[in-house]
Amino acid sequence: MKIRAIRCDTLSTLLEMAKSQHPLEFVALLEAEDGILSGITLLPGTRLDESSASIITDMIPLGMTFSGSAHSHPNGVIYPSDADIGFFPRFGDCHLIIGYPYESGDWLAFSRDGSPRDLEVVE
Template sequence: MEIRGIRRECLDTLRAVGKSQHPNEFVAVLRETDGIIEEFDLAPGTVVTQQSAGFSMSMMPLGIRSAGSAHSHPNGVLSPSNADLQFFGRLGKYHFIFGPPYGKDDWRVFRRDGTPTELEVIE
């Protein structure tokens, strides 16, 4: 299924989660319905402390059909780390990174290989 966009409500909820977890990081797995990202699952055990950068692959629900991922960078750097790139390759096509202050424009979306891309926000 080609991904056509992300639902505004889903994006707003992800921003709210980022804000509520700050300064900790969150990781979520995105799900699509008919090509639109509408839902996500917070990955269990992946809300980590500021001190433990990154997240544990062993905790990710691999094998589920996912459209991509979303996570936060509480340090505000909206680009993928090396660890992120390894993770992206294993979990879908579109990967969102959120950062403080988690406002409307405080996110980026990347392809599996870490190149910035765009995805339509569907109202």
């Protein structure tokens, strides 16, 4: 499924989650309906260091598939790390990075290869 947008209430929930986890990083996996990201599965306590992608895989309930992910960068740098680029392809096509201070414009979307992409915000 091609992802074209995220629902605005889903996005604001992600921003709130990032804010409440600060200064820790938060990670969530996203589900989509009709090409619109609208479902959030939070994986508590996970971090995107080198070993984390496999830990996250172990925590995913069997049979669930995801269209993307969202995670925060408490240092405010909205750009994928090497570990992120290793993680992205395993969890769908559209990956949000949310940076400190987590206001409405403090996020960007990336493709599975880590290149920036457009993502519409819809009601």
